[in-house]
Amino acid sequence: MKKRAFVPEKLDVENFIKDEASLEGEWPASDLARFAASAAPERPADGWPPVRWRLQGQLREQRRADPQLWLQVEASGGAWLTCQRCLQPVEERLDVSRWFQFVGSEDEAASLDAEAEEDVLALTRHLDARELIEDELLLALPLVPRHESCPEPLSAQGGGLAEDEGADEEQRPNPFAKLAALKKGGPTQ
Incomplete structure (x- = not known):
């Protein structure tokens, strides 16, 4: 029997799984537009390591029913995001392994x-596995990227940092002292 050829961008899911086939490869991170859009401005996606991926089809036999169709999606790569503490680039390693x-x-x-732990999708004639892999990478990105410990001290530009508050406390009048003076009928500063 002739072995079928499958392409990730137009994957015949049913036959891929029934053949228990596998595909793997890598793409430049910059080719995944939505994933690349998360880049820190100082580190665009064209400098990121390539995204390595693998797809594996699996038929799971059941008693008294048709076999279940399963697809494993694995991907790994890296992304440079903006640290939300120091606003400098921070590298995030991503490893994804999901069953559908x-x-x-x-x-x-x-x-x-x-009711299922894994994702359940409706069978389509063709699946864009590249888009599915990109979706999984986006879901793996941290909500608040940040360094374990920031490489540079935090800047004082925000005005609300703890370092600034100690210096300003001596110069600012206490609002409760003003209220106390008003209650006594005395002058306020």
Whole structure:
């Protein structure tokens, strides 16, 4: 039997899984536009390591039912994001490994997805696995990227930093002292 050729951008999911096929490769991070858009301005995505990925189809036999269709998606790479503490670039390593179950219809996917740990998707004729991999990388990005310990001291430009507050405290009048003076009928400063 002739082995089928599969491409990730137009993946015939059902046959890929039934053949228990696998695909792997790598893409430049800058080719994944939404992923690259998360870059720190000082470190654009064209300087990031390539995204390595792997797809594996798996048929899971069941008693008294048709086999389940499963797809494993793995990806790894790195991204330079902006640290939310010091506003300098911070490198984040990303490793993703997810299983997706494919079922016959959107209704079946919605009902199973609510109770399953893994994601359940409706079977489509062609799946853009590249887009699916990019989605998983985006979901793996930290909500608040930051260094373990920032390489540079925090700048005092914010005005609300603790270092500034100690210096200003001596010069600012205490608002409660003013209120106390008003209650006594005395002059305020």
